[in-house]
Amino acid sequence: MWDYISYLVMVPMVYVAFTTLILGIIFKVYTVYKSPSIPARLGVYPQDDITPVGIIKDSLFWPVALKKSPLLWGFLMVFHLAIVFLIIGHMELISDFRVLQIIPHDVFLGAGALGMILIVSTLYFLFRRFRSPFREISIPEDYLLLIILFFSILFGTIFHMSARYGSYSELVKISAGDFREYFMGLITFKPVLSYKLALAPHFIVLVLHVFFSNLFIILFPFSKMIHSLFIFFAISLKRK
Amino acid sequence: MENQKIEEFKQLIKSRLNKPMRYYLDVCTRCGLCYDTCHAYYGIPKKEYSPVNRAEVVRKIYKKYFRPSGKFFPYWSDATEIDDNVMEQVYEAAFSCTGCRRCMMFCPFGVDMPHILSIAKLLLIANETAPEELVMLADGAVEKGKSIDLFKEGYRNVIKDLETEVQKKLNLPSSENLIPMEKKGANILYVGLSGANSIVHPAVIFNSAKEDWTLSYFEAVNFGAFVGDPEKMQFIANRIIKEAKELGVKEVVIVECGTAFRIMKHMMGELPFKVSSIVEVIHRYIRDGRIKIREGSIKEAVTYHDPCQLGRNSGVFDEPRYVLKKLAGDFREMTPTRELNWCCGGGGGLVALDNEEFRIKSGKAKKDQIVAAGASVVVSACENCILQLNTINQGYGLGVEVKSLSELVSENILTGA
Ligand code: SF4
Ligand code: SF4
Numbered sequence: 001m002w003d004y005i006s007y008l009v010m011v012p013m014v015y016v017a018f019t020t021l022i023l024g025i026i027f028k029v030y031t032v033y034k035s036p037s038i039p040a041r042l043g044v045y046p047q048d049d050i051t052p053v054g055i056i057k058d059s060l061f062w063p064v065a066l067k068k069s070p071l072l073w074g075f076l077m078v079f080h081l082a083i084v085f086l087i088i089g090h091m092e093l094i095s096d097f098r099v100l101q102i103i104p105h106d107v108f109l110g111a112g113a114l115g116m117i118l119i120v121s122t123l124y125f126l127f128r129r130f131r132s133p134f135r136e137i138s139i140p141e142d143y144l145l146l147i148i149l150f151f152s153i154l155f156g157t158i159f160h161m162s163a164r165y166g167s168y169s170e171l172v173k174i175s176a177g178d179f180r181e182y183f184m185g186l187i188t189f190k191p192v193l194s195y196k197l198a199l200a201p202h203f204i205v206l207v208l209h210v211f212f213s214n215l216f217i218i219l220f221p222f223s224k225m226i227h228s229l230f231i232f233f234a235i236s237l238k239r240k
Numbered sequence: 241m242e243n244q245k246i247e248e249f250k251q252l253i254k255s256r257l258n259k260p261m262r263y264y265l266d267v268c269t270r271c272g273l274c275y276d277t278c279h280a281y282y283g284i285p286k287k288e289y290s291p292v293n294r295a296e297v298v299r300k301i302y303k304k305y306f307r308p309s310g311k312f313f314p315y316w317s318d319a320t321e322i323d324d325n326v327m328e329q330v331y332e333a334a335f336s337c338t339g340c341r342r343c344m345m346f347c348p349f350g351v352d353m354p355h356i357l358s359i360a361k362l363l364l365i366a367n368e369t370a371p372e373e374l375v376m377l378a379d380g381a382v383e384k385g386k387s388i389d390l391f392k393e394g395y396r397n398v399i400k401d402l403e404t405e406v407q408k409k410l411n412l413p414s415s416e417n418l419i420p421m422e423k424k425g426a427n428i429l430y431v432g433l434s435g436a437n438s439i440v441h442p443a444v445i446f447n448s449a450k451e452d453w454t455l456s457y458f459e460a461v462n463f464g465a466f467v468g469d470p471e472k473m474q475f476i477a478n479r480i481i482k483e484a485k486e487l488g489v490k491e492v493v494i495v496e497c498g499t500a501f502r503i504m505k506h507m508m509g510e511l512p513f514k515v516s517s518i519v520e521v522i523h524r525y526i527r528d529g530r531i532k533i534r535e536g537s538i539k540e541a542v543t544y545h546d547p548c549q550l551g552r553n554s555g556v557f558d559e560p561r562y563v564l565k566k567l568a569g570d571f572r573e574m575t576p577t578r579e580l581n582w583c584c585g586g587g588g589g590l591v592a593l594d595n596e597e598f599r600i601k602s603g604k605a606k607k608d609q610i611v612a613a614g615a616s617v618v619v620s621a622c623e624n625c626i627l628q629l630n631t632i633n634q635g636y637g638l639g640v641e642v643k644s645l646s647e648l649v650s651e652n653i654l655t656g657a
């Protein structure tokens with residue numbers, strides 16, 4: 001039974017998640033593309049930098065948020081940067097990208113620290129919504145997404161740290177190579193869930209990590225997570 | 241609510257799902273950074289007056305009818321069906337918002353609240369709960385556009401009286417042609433309001449500058465925009481565009497009315513003439529020496545209230561300051577100022593509604609700014625703002641003098657220069 005569930009999460013659900021993500025984003029962009037434009041200019045003034053550089057600056061560095069709440073901005077910045085590094089880290093589990101090795105490192109650059117940072121910042125985002133006035137404007141989606149993300153990061157970090165720092169025999173200790181085999185199998189549509197992976201200590205933690213990540217990925221295009229894409233469009237209207 | 245009505249509401253929402261609307265409805269993370277940036281919230285700290293909450297009222301309805309999650313799992317986004325109670329919230333959200341877009345300056349995504357609230361206003365019109373005053377004023381303006389010939393004679397007589405006033409102010413021997421009308425090929429078509437001051441003061445300025453100008457038959461104010469009816473808004477603005485095209489003028493100059501200026505300048509697409517605010521024109525005349533004013537003649541401390549639609553939403557910041565710094569020896573900025581200036585609370589047609597108590601309370605931010613600036617003359621360049629500043633002045637017993645920029649300039653113009 002457990003084998004069956006873990007296989008479901010580690011293989012079919014991953015396919016479902018990424019298919020939903022890709023089709024969902026295409027659907028969202030298509031819906032916008034099909035919606036009518038309006039002749040009005042919706043910008044605010046003064047418009048100091050209306051070039052793509054200005055739009056990218058506002059979209060990636062949120063100077064407006066920095067001015068209004070440096071503390072929140074700090075957490076947001078650290079959080080998003082950590083996400084970027086973790087995406088890079090996961091890409092290195094797929095294959096060994098030379099460019100990423102300019103600074104030679106073991107896979108997962110932060111060696112667990114990034115996970116910790118994410119745990120703390122996710123908790124910060126969650127806890128700030130527990131009190132007024134943010135409690136009043138929050139809706140279940142805001143909490144649920146953070147909780148899903150929190151579990152995904154928590155289990156991912158536990159798994160990574162225990163694999164990295166746990167004193168296991170080399171026989172059962174899993175390496176980047178074992179993941180590459182798993183990911184390559186998924187990418188080439190010949191999925192394998194090797195015994196080594198399945199018998200690794202804390203395999204259940206890995207399954208939980210993948211489960212919550214899948215869930216998050218499925219919800220991504222249909223929730224407020226789409227802000228990561230739409231921010232560029234919305235900001236370009238502000239500067240038009 | 242009957243299904244048929246709900247269907248009608250759904251169609252209306254759909255009609256507003258343009259590109260910007262899609263971004264604004266989806267992009268907000270409810271980070272709360274805009275929470276306390278609305279003057280209404282500053283004056284009355286209730287979540288109903290926070291920008292994000294106003295948007296959420298609309299967003300929850302949108303999700304209910306246009307998102308699978310809203311249909312099948314409404315808990316997720318707190319999606320709500322439309323009923324009378326919800327429509328009351330919609331009213332509260334839409335007609336306590338002046339459309340100032342100050343909140344947009346603090347939103348990392350630049351979510352445009354008034355754009356979202358245009359859905360709310362449309363629903364209220366369909367529900368027949370939009371403010372009657374605004375609906376009637378918009379209908380009146382549309383009617384005038386349809387049958388302008390009936391109005392022309394009467395209007396010309398009114399203008400004759402105003403010409404005499406201008407004559408007195410300028411010490412001229414004759415009042416003939418001081419407010420020209422229907423002048424083909426003029427440089428400027430000036431669009432005023434119904435109040436005499438909105439015509440007399442600019443007429444004094446135009447005549448002093450020896451401008452080749454003509455007065456529009458229409459008022460600039462756009463009640464179609466205030467009530468939130470996009471068709472009426474277009475029609476009301478198009479009356480003026482049609483007139484300008486028929487006369488073949490080079491420039492349309494809009495009275496001190498922020499919304500009318502923004503609509504003409506930014507919302508009507510490309511136009512075959514230049515669009516300016518009277519404030520920009522006054523600045524131009526003084527800068528180029530076409531009119532002379534008594535410099536430094538105002539001894540009291542003067543401050544300037546940036547009308548939101550003129551400043552933040554249209555970019556006219558420096559021109560009024562240039563003029564005021566010439567007129568006043570002691571010019572003081574409000575804090576915060578320019579694009580972050582607090583809205584006075586009168587925009588969006590709110591001054592036309594029976595809501596004085598609310599406007600006094602929501603004008604608290606402005607009151608605090610005026611007091612902090614320590615000025616005894618408050619100048620602005622928008623009829624709505626002037627009315628609201630007067631309400632604040634009286635409501636809080638500030639004892640300041642509220643003036644419009646064109647009035648101040650016309651009073652201090654050096655005639656015969
Ligand atoms: S600042 Fe923008 S994103 Fe944040 S709650 Fe307000 S509207 Fe939403
Ligand atoms: S546009 Fe102005 S009045 Fe409306 S919610 Fe934003 S700050 Fe408040």
